[in-house]
Amino acid sequence: MLVNCDKEIVRLMHEYLDGHLAKTEENKLRSHLQSCEACQKHFHELKRTVAMLKSSSDIQAPVNFTANVMEGLPQEKKRVGYMRWFKAHPIITAAAIFFLFMMSGIFSAWNQDSQLSVSKQKNLVIQDDTVIVPEDVVVDGDLIVKNGDVKIEGEVKGDVVIINGEPLLASAGQVSGDLKEVNQVFDWIWYHIKEVTENVFSIGK
Amino acid sequence: MDMMIKQKIKQVKKGDQAAFEDVVSFYQNKVYQICYRMLGNTHEAEDIAQEAFIRAYVNIHTFDERRKFSTWLYRIATNLSIDRIRKKKPDYFLDAEVKGTDGLDMYSQLPAEQALPEEEVESLELQSYIQQEIMALPPKYRGVIALRYLDELSLLEISEILDIPMGTVKTRIHRGREALRKRLRHV
Ligand SMILES: [Zn+2]
Numbered sequence: 001m002l003v004n005c006d007k008e009i010v011r012l013m014h015e016y017l018d019g020h021l022a023k024t025e026e027n028k029l030r031s032h033l034q035s036c037e038a039c040q041k042h043f044h045e046l047k048r049t050v051a052m053l054k055s056s057s058d059i060q061a062p063v064n065f066t067a068n069v070m071e072g073l074p075q076e077k078k079r080v081g082y083m084r085w086f087k088a089h090p091i092i093t094a095a096a097i098f099f100l101f102m103m104s105g106i107f108s109a110w111n112q113d114s115q116l117s118v119s120k121q122k123n124l125v126i127q128d129d130t131v132i133v134p135e136d137v138v139v140d141g142d143l144i145v146k147n148g149d150v151k152i153e154g155e156v157k158g159d160v161v162i163i164n165g166e167p168l169l170a171s172a173g174q175v176s177g178d179l180k181e182v183n184q185v186f187d188w189i190w191y192h193i194k195e196v197t198e199n200v201f202s203i204g205k
Numbered sequence: 206m207d208m209m210i211k212q213k214i215k216q217v218k219k220g221d222q223a224a225f226e227d228v229v230s231f232y233q234n235k236v237y238q239i240c241y242r243m244l245g246n247t248h249e250a251e252d253i254a255q256e257a258f259i260r261a262y263v264n265i266h267t268f269d270e271r272r273k274f275s276t277w278l279y280r281i282a283t284n285l286s287i288d289r290i291r292k293k294k295p296d297y298f299l300d301a302e303v304k305g306t307d308g309l310d311m312y313s314q315l316p317a318e319q320a321l322p323e324e325e326v327e328s329l330e331l332q333s334y335i336q337q338e339i340m341a342l343p344p345k346y347r348g349v350i351a352l353r354y355l356d357e358l359s360l361l362e363i364s365e366i367l368d369i370p371m372g373t374v375k376t377r378i379h380r381g382r383e384a385l386r387k388r389l390r391h392v
Contacts, residue, residue: 014379018353018360042386049386053354056328056335061237062251066230069258073222 005032005039013043017050119144130168142177210274217265229258232275235355236282242351243286245340253289257282279366283348290344331392338388346381353378 012029015021021029033040118124118131121139125132129148133139137154144161151168152160152175159177160167210231216224236257241250260281261268268277339347352363364374 010383011379014375014382017382018375018378020360045386045390046382049382049389050354052331052335052389052392053350053385054357056332057238057354059234059238059241061233061254062247065233065237065251065255066226069229069233069255070222070226072255072259073225073262074259 005036009036009039010042013039013046017046115146116148117146118148129165211270214265214268214270214274217262218268218270222262225258225262228274232278233258235275236278238355239279239282239351240286242336242339242355243283243344243347244289245336249289253285254282257285260285273362276362276365279352280368283352283367287344287348334392335389338385341388342381342384346377346384349374349377350381350385 009029009032012021012025016026016029033043116126116129116131118126119142121141121143123134123137124139125134126148131143131145131148131150133143133150133152133154133156135153139154139156139158142158142161143150143156144163145165146163147165148162149165149168150160150162155174155176157176160175210228213224213228217228233254237250237254240254240257241247244250244253257278261278268274339350342350348367349363352358352366353360358366360371360374360378363378364371367374
């Protein structure tokens with residue numbers, strides 16, 4: 001019976017199974033096993049237990065496991081999504097950044113220049129910050145006004161472009177072309193540029 | 206493979222969620238097996254294994270890339286499993302009564318006409334029998350046995366995963382194996 005054998009022998013068996021047995025100890029175990037049937041049986045049972053544990057160790061995760069994990073993850077931070085997109089589209093990104101700088105360059109240039117300016121046409125009246133096309137005046141070509149309002153009483157044979165100002169179309173003035181208020185468009189573009197630039201710059205952080 | 210995982214972890218750290226998918230599919234069976242070995246129930250194992258991956262993802266910035274990722278991941282899985290066992294303690298007696306029936310239920314649910322080939326029935330029976338015997342061990346022995354026969358992890362790795370001294374790992378493995386020997390010798 002094992003009772004008669006040293007507990008040390010069982011310890012050696014376990015050390016052996018974990019690959020921690022030194023050569024001298026292994027010889028000690030071996031010679032004991034050759035002479036002791038009880039320990040032989042014990043050792044055999046242990047090895048069989050290990051074999052059973054190993055053979056049953058190919059447990060597979062359920063089929064959709066990975067997909068379920070991915071679904072359960074918290075939402076990816078937005079800036080990382082942009083980052084990956086930018087990395088995947090380097091040329092578009094470079095173009096976009098160039099465009100942004102160009103646009104903001106134009107805009108800052110635009111902001112510095114807050115003087116009222118008008119395209120060179122004759123017979124226009126300028127009162128304070130308002131450009132007036134008098135009743136009897138016909139403007140040939142486009143009228144471009146920057147940083148001022150426009151009052152048209154006469155006629156404009158072309159487009160009226162008002163940058164950073166308002167049209168004061170009192171009543172009867174005639175514009176054969178389009179009337180454009182660029183300040184609003186600019187506001188809109190600027191609003192979007194600001195949004196995009198904020199995202200672009202936060203990526204770097 | 207290690208290089209591939211290292212690379213993926215770097216990407217995940219930078220916030221690339223898609224890179225995590227490869228990490229999950231690479232480790233899913235291992236992590237699931239640890240949880241199943243410790244909890245003995247397929248639904249709970251799935252639940253906790255999923256939670257382990259989600260925790261790993263959320264806390265990826267705390268992972269030291271100079272160390273082995275599997276060690277870190279398995280540690281999360283064993284800790285969560287231990288937590289779950291602790292939470293279940295109030296129902297411990299209730300559990301004790303139905304303990305180990307999970308695998309058997311799965312087996313008895315199989316329709317008769319779709320009977321499995323003989324060999325597979327045997328391996329399924331053996332599988333659930335072994336798990337039943339593992340479940341009879343106290344949780345701390347379950348943990349070391351699960352890890353020892355998952356990929357034949359070294360005792361050193363197990364001590365790192367469980368954050369317990371080598372000597373303790375050794376003792377638990379020896380005792381756990383002894384207990385299983387007594388339970389499985391008649392199979
Ligand atoms: Zn002996």
